Amino acid sequence: MKNTASVCVAIAMVVLAASSASAGQGAADKGAAVYAAQKCSMCHSVAGKGGKLALDGAGSNLGKLSAADITEWIVKPAEAAKKHASKAKPPMRAYASLPKEDLDNLVAYMVSLKK
Numbered sequence: 001m002k003n004t005a006s007v008c009v010a011i012a013m014v015v016l017a018a019s020s021a022s023a024g025q026g027a028a029d030k031g032a033a034v035y036a037a038q039k040c041s042m043c044h045s046v047a048g049k050g051g052k053l054a055l056d057g058a059g060s061n062l063g064k065l066s067a068a069d070i071t072e073w074i075v076k077p078a079e080a081a082k083k084h085a086s087k088a089k090p091p092m093r094a095y096a097s098l099p100k101e102d103l104d105n106l107v108a109y110m111v112s113l114k115k
C-alpha cells in the first residue's frame with residue numbers, strides 16, 4: 001500500500017514537471033510573437049536578424065539580467081538605462097501599456113534567449 005502511494009506521488013511529480021516545462025516553452029513562443037508584433041527588431045537582433053543591439057549571443061547584456069531587470073527595461077527603459085549607465089542610441093521607448101500576459105510572455109522569451 002505504501003508503495004502504491006509513493007508511485008502515485010512520483011507520477012504526479014513527473015506530470016507536474018512536464019506540464020510546467022511546456023508552459024514555459026509556450027510562454028516563450030508567445031513572447032516571440034509579441035517581440036515581432038512590437039517591432040523590437042527595429043533596434044534589437046536575435047540570431048543575427050534585426051537591428052544593431054544583439055539580445056543573444058556574444059556581447060549580449062541579457063545574460064547578466066534577471067527577469068525583473070528585463071521587465072524594468074521593457075516597462076521603464078529610461079530608469080533601466082540610468083541604472084546600467086547605458087548610452088546606447090536610439091533610446092528604447094517604454095512599453096508600459098502592454099497587457100500583463102504579453103509582458104510576462106515577452107520576458108519569458110527574453111529569458112529563453114539567455115545562454
Ligand code: HEC
Nearest residue numbers: 038040042043061062070073086087088089090091092095
Ligand atoms: C528605438 C530602439 C529600441 C527598440 C524599438 C527597443 N529597444 Fe530594447 N533597448 C534599446 C537600447 C538603446 C537599449 C540599451 C542597450 C545597451 O545599453 O546596450 C535596450 C535594451 C534592452 C534590453 C536590456 C538588455 C540589453 O541588451 O541592454 C532588453 C531586454 C530590451 N531592450 C528589450 C526590448 C524589447 C523586448 C523590445 C520590444 C518590446 C525593445 N527592447 C525595443 C533600444 C530599443
